[in-house]
Each structure stands twice: as C-alpha cells, then as structure tokens.
Amino acid sequence: MKIKKPLPQPSTDARQHSEKLTERICEEIKHHGGSISFRHYMEMALYEPALGYYVAGKRKLGKGGDFITAPEVSPLFSQCVANQCIQIIEKIQHADILEFGAGSGTMAADILLHLEAKECLPDHYYILDVSPELKALQKETLSQSCPHLLPHVTWLSALPEQPFTGVILANEVLDAMPVELFMMHQHQTYQQRVSFEEGKFKLINQSINETNPIHKAVDRLAFDRSIDSELKYQSEFNPNIDDWIQQLNDCLEQGLVLLIDYGYTRSEYYHPEREAGTLICHYQHLVHNDFFWFPGLQDITANVDFTHVAEAANKTANSTADVNEESIAGSANGLTVSGFTSQAAFLTGCGLEALFINKLTQHPEQQYPLAQQVRTLSLPSEMGERFKVIALTKAFDDDLIGFSAMDFRHKL
Numbered sequence: 001m002k003i004k005k006p007l008p009q010p011s012t013d014a015r016q017h018s019e020k021l022t023e024r025i026c027e028e029i030k031h032h033g034g035s036i037s038f039r040h041y042m043e044m045a046l047y048e049p050a051l052g053y054y055v056a057g058k059r060k061l062g063k064g065g066d067f068i069t070a071p072e073v074s075p076l077f078s079q080c081v082a083n084q085c086i087q088i089i090e091k092i093q094h095a096d097i098l099e100f101g102a103g104s105g106t107m108a109a110d111i112l113l114h115l116e117a118k119e120c121l122p123d124h125y126y127i128l129d130v131s132p133e134l135k136a137l138q139k140e141t142l143s144q145s146c147p148h149l150l151p152h153v154t155w156l157s158a159l160p161e162q163p164f165t166g167v168i169l170a171n172e173v174l175d176a177m178p179v180e181l182f183m184m185h186q187h188q189t190y191q192q193r194v195s196f197e198e199g200k201f202k203l204i205n206q207s208i209n210e211t212n213p214i215h216k217a218v219d220r221l222a223f224d225r226s227i228d229s230e231l232k233y234q235s236e237f238n239p240n241i242d243d244w245i246q247q248l249n250d251c252l253e254q255g256l257v258l259l260i261d262y263g264y265t266r267s268e269y270y271h272p273e274r275e276a277g278t279l280i281c282h283y284q285h286l287v288h289n290d291f292f293w294f295p296g297l298q299d300i301t302a303n304v305d306f307t308h309v310a311e312a313a314n315k316t317a318n319s320t321a322d323v324n325e326e327s328i329a330g331s332a333n334g335l336t337v338s339g340f341t342s343q344a345a346f347l348t349g350c351g352l353e354a355l356f357i358n359k360l361t362q363h364p365e366q367q368y369p370l371a372q373q374v375r376t377l378s379l380p381s382e383m384g385e386r387f388k389v390i391a392l393t394k395a396f397d398d399d400l401i402g403f404s405a406m407d408f409r410h411k412l
C-alpha cells in the first residue's frame, strides 16, 4: 500500500465541502439513535446528493484525479473489450451494449470507435450511471472523441423495462458499491457501525445474534475456521451483489454480462492472513486506509468477492447458491457463469498483441508509451493479476474469446 503521511491537506473550499457532508452524516447518525452501519456511511460518503465523492464536482479519474482505471491507461483495453462485444454482436440479432458506471466516458468512446472501424456498431450504446456529474463528463468526452457516434448513445436512469439483448459491461463498478464491515473475535461476530464522538467518526463493534441478516451473511462466507479466535479478524462484504445480479438477470433476455474489477475468489479474500480486510481509500494517487479522512473528498473502495458474484448468478438459475460444476452450467432462465480469468489472460484472449502490433505499425514513434501501457494493463505486478474478469451469459453457448487463453472457473 502506497501511503504518504501526512496526506496532502485539501484546500479550504474542499474542507468546507467535507464539513457539510460530515454534518449530514452526523444528522443521520443522530436520527438512527447514535450510530449507522458502515454501509450507510460509505453510501453517504460516496453518493449523498450534491455532496458525496462520486456526485460532487471534484475530478476523480485520470492523472489529475485520485486514481487511474484501465480504460484511462490505454484505448487498447477498451478495444479488447470491444473485440469481446463483437463476438456477441455478430452472433445475436439486434444486440446492443449497456455500460454501468461509465466514469469519464473514455471506455464508451473507445469501444464505439473500435466497433465503427470493424463495421460492427450496435444501434444503441446505453449508459447507466448514478452520478449526474459524471454523466455530464461522459457527454463531454463523447462529444469531443466521437461526435458523429453520439446518436447511438442514450443515458438511462434505470435498467430498461423492455428485455435487453446484447452485452452489459461494468468496469470497476462493483468495487464502488457500499459494503458492510464486520469483526470476528473469540467466536463472536460483530457488526462494525459508525458513531461520532468528540468531533470524530469512530467505529464501534455491535454484537449481533444469529438471526441478524449480517450474521447470516458472514456465516455464509465459509471462513477457514483455523483463524485464531484471539485475533480481531476484520473484513467486509458487499450486500448489494445478489439484488444487482438478479436485476441484471431480469433485464437480460440474451447475451453477456462482463464484469471487470479487482478482487479474489472467496478462499483468497477471506484468507486467515487477510485480517484487516481489503477496504482502501484513494486520494491524489495515494492509497491509505483512513476511511473517515475528509468524507466526500476521497474514494473508498473494497475488493470484489468473485465467488459471491458467481453464487448470485447461480441463484438466478438454481435454488442452491453453491458454486459447483452443475450450477456453473446454469439454466435457460438464469445466468450461466461462462468464464473467470485474470485481466492479463482476458486481454490476451481478446487479441491485445495484435492490437498492439497494429498500433505500433501505424505509429512507430509511440513504441515506448504503447509498450508501457501494455505492461500496466497486463503485468502481474500491475493490473494483470489483481484485476479479474467474470462472464455471465444467458442463451449464449459459444466459448467466449476472452477466456480462451485461461479460465479459472474451477477456483471460484
């Protein structure tokens, strides 16, 4: 973790903005009798209207922001994703694309330009984002990069009511969803809640009994019971995954859901040695773990439990949530887990090398930056292994190109 201490002090305006959000959170804490769940705190810190990190005016993505995502590293990433889309668009009639959480709009622009070059443009490219501020930025990016393709783009405020056919994409969206925090100590599970005491936010541990939904959720995480019971084992889980995947299933008639994010399989995520969980904060390209530092001015994010995603997909098709070979096969009414791999292997399967060579041939003077981009996207020490890709399909049986180099479904 790249921590610089002390973190750079925000400007007076930024601090005043954070104070307003802090006051709102305090009102909420008071309203709930002295504490709120961490999920509630994170929801407000990131999405409170006009104040939260993702919905207020600060630049977040790219060099001048707080963090860089793969589409911001290189158009080669989005071109690979577009190649995966082409496989679906060529096979399914009237296939469209729907992107969740499109950030700055860079991936949408690069995908559309690549599909146009390949003469494979869908009629519609839908974008669904919770952030009004980012929607405005997406419009600006697309107007600058590909104004002639704007008629293909529609911004949605909810999932389409009509059945959707095609590809649903989400890059780094699951990690931006609010999580519940918990702690296990001496065979007891505690929900970690947020209170405000002596002018500071504070985490408090609240005992929960076995009927509490959080206890049930934690119990399902199948911990290695060899965890030392004296250890204060702290972690988190995303309670939104099941509903979100169910909604995607209800909306998708035929096609592919492609989710890309940093994360682990469950046994890696809840490993005995990962005793402090995975929750981190980003501020001006520094990573730290003080999630109470100036709410609204920094990103707060947790890794994704991909086994949970696979279970949620299997639930749409089966009554059992276990991940096993039979459930991976899925059913006609639900989602099938059709691939799980590292970002590096996915990009290889989608033709990264050919895209790189093609670009190099056109622009030999860009050899160094292009090679650097490929390294960042695919080296194990950069984004190559930490980021994973999971594919959920419905009524689509062909092997997906993105998982042709390597498929780790058996590890889920």
Ligand SMILES: C[S@@+](CC[C@H](N)C(=O)[O-])C[C@H]1O[C@@H](n2cnc3c(N)ncnc32)[C@H](O)[C@@H]1O
Pocket (backbone or CB within 6 Å): 054, 061, 069, 070, 071, 072, 100, 101, 102, 103, 104, 107, 128, 129, 130, 131, 134, 170, 171, 172, 173, 176, 177
């Ligand atoms: C970490 S950014 C990733 C942006 C972009 N996908 C990229 O890779 O550059 C998270 C994005 O997801 C959006 N977001 C978060 N939760 C969402 C949800 N439930 N539905 C739609 N968008 C969401 C945020 O507004 C933001 O645009």
